[in-house]
Amino acid sequence: MKLLLGTLFLxxxxxxxxxxxxxxxxxxxxxxxxxxxxxxxxxxxxxxLVDERTKGRVKIEVFPNSQLYNDNKVLEAMRLSxxxxxxxxxxPSLSKFVKFSNTLQAFDLPYLFNDISDVHKLxxxxxxxxxxxxxxxxxxxxxxxxDNGMKVFSIKGEKPLKNTPADFNGMxxxxxxxxxxxxxxxxxxxxxxxxxFKEVYTALGQGVVxxxxxxxxxxxxxxxxxxxxxxxxxxxSYLGYLVVVSNEFWNNLPADIRxxxxxxxxxxxxxxxxxxxxxxxxxxxxIENGKxxxxxxxxxxxxxxxxxxxxxxxxxFRDEIGGELIDDVNKLLGR
Ligand code: SIN
Numbered sequence: 001m002k003l004l005l006g007t008l009f010l011x012x013x014x015x016x017x018x019x020x021x022x023x024x025x026x027x028x029x030x031x032x033x034x035x036x037x038x039x040x041x042x043x044x045x046x047x048x049l050v051d052e053r054t055k056g057r058v059k060i061e062v063f064p065n066s067q068l069y070n071d072n073k074v075l076e077a078m079r080l081s082x083x084x085x086x087x088x089x090x091x092p093s094l095s096k097f098v099k100f101s102n103t104l105q106a107f108d109l110p111y112l113f114n115d116i117s118d119v120h121k122l123x124x125x126x127x128x129x130x131x132x133x134x135x136x137x138x139x140x141x142x143x144x145x146x147d148n149g150m151k152v153f154s155i156k157g158e159k160p161l162k163n164t165p166a167d168f169n170g171m172x173x174x175x176x177x178x179x180x181x182x183x184x185x186x187x188x189x190x191x192x193x194x195x196x197f198k199e200v201y202t203a204l205g206q207g208v209v210x211x212x213x214x215x216x217x218x219x220x221x222x223x224x225x226x227x228x229x230x231x232x233x234x235x236x237s238y239l240g241y242l243v244v245v246s247n248e249f250w251n252n253l254p255a256d257i258r259x260x261x262x263x264x265x266x267x268x269x270x271x272x273x274x275x276x277x278x279x280x281x282x283x284x285x286x287i288e289n290g291k292x293x294x295x296x297x298x299x300x301x302x303x304x305x306x307x308x309x310x311x312x313x314x315x316x317f318r319d320e321i322g323g324e325l326i327d328d329v330n331k332l333l334g335r
Pocket of ligand 1: 032033092093148176196197213214218239
């Protein structure tokens with residue numbers, strides 16, 4: 001009797017652990033932003049959809065806030081990982097592929113996109129495989145693009161960034177690892193400083209840098225607005241993400257699992273666009289209604305002046321990205 005009771009008591013535990021080990025594959029989904037952002041929410045939804053669709057055979061563990069890997073470090077870890085059952089997936093911003101793809105840098109060209117519908121025109125076009133084509137050779141498999149939104153500039157200072165180049169003079173700006181962003185800041189008259197996302201709030205707060213460029217949801221969820229005086233609605237470039245996995249891990253997955261993951265990603269991508277559109281208005285409003293940074297709209301003339309000042313960046317990177325590809329992108333966007 002004692003033995004039976006003991007066995008009964010252990011049964012739920014045994015069942016629980018059976019459940020815990022029931023998955024055939026684990027995918028660690030690493031990202032650097034907060035969970036309540038377009039990327040964070042899409043990753044959680046994706047994990048739920050894959051779990052349902054594969055009936056638990058694939059478990060996606062989401063690690064937000066640089067908990068697992070900081071910034072582009074995740075791409076190195078992904079490339080080095082050799083497990084067939086535990087893979088790494090991530091959605092680094094397109095700028096963070098600078099070491100792995102010249103063509104993807106096109107996304108960073110200043111004022112390439114007028115708005116998010118231009119972005120979707122490109123991402124949903126047949127040019128996308130050309131833009132991601134070099135990644136396979138680097139051991140990476142591109143799955144989909146997720147939005148955050150158009151970038152705005154924030155600054156700590158006496159006055160907002162409105163004109164060019166005077167307002168940028170003597171100011172230091174945190175940027176991602178993009179060489180195009182570095183050149184763009186220089187053309188505007190400022191000094192760029194590449195820093196991991198995790199360090200931005202402290203760097204702004206301690207005056208290591210004066211300003212930064214980002215999408216509304218990151219400015220809000222990481223509280224950049226609390227340590228900045230002005231936010232200029234420049235919409236000068238796009239912050240989006242490429243969801244990637246290692247080629248080796250992907251190709252080793254059974255076809256039915258790959259299908260389930262792909263369909264779930266498609267659904268998560270659709271939802272991501274909605275989350276991003278919502279965050280763009282909601283997070284901007286929360287900042288505008290708060291007591292910290294003042295939001296400053298830009299006139300058409302001011303926007304044109306910034307565009308003119310940054311135009312030489314295009315010629316500088318044309319050969320590296322590929323002239324023909326840039327021409328095709330321009331044609332697609334009706335330029
Ligand atoms: C991200 O949105 O993933 C980070 C962007 C940044 O590094 O500014």
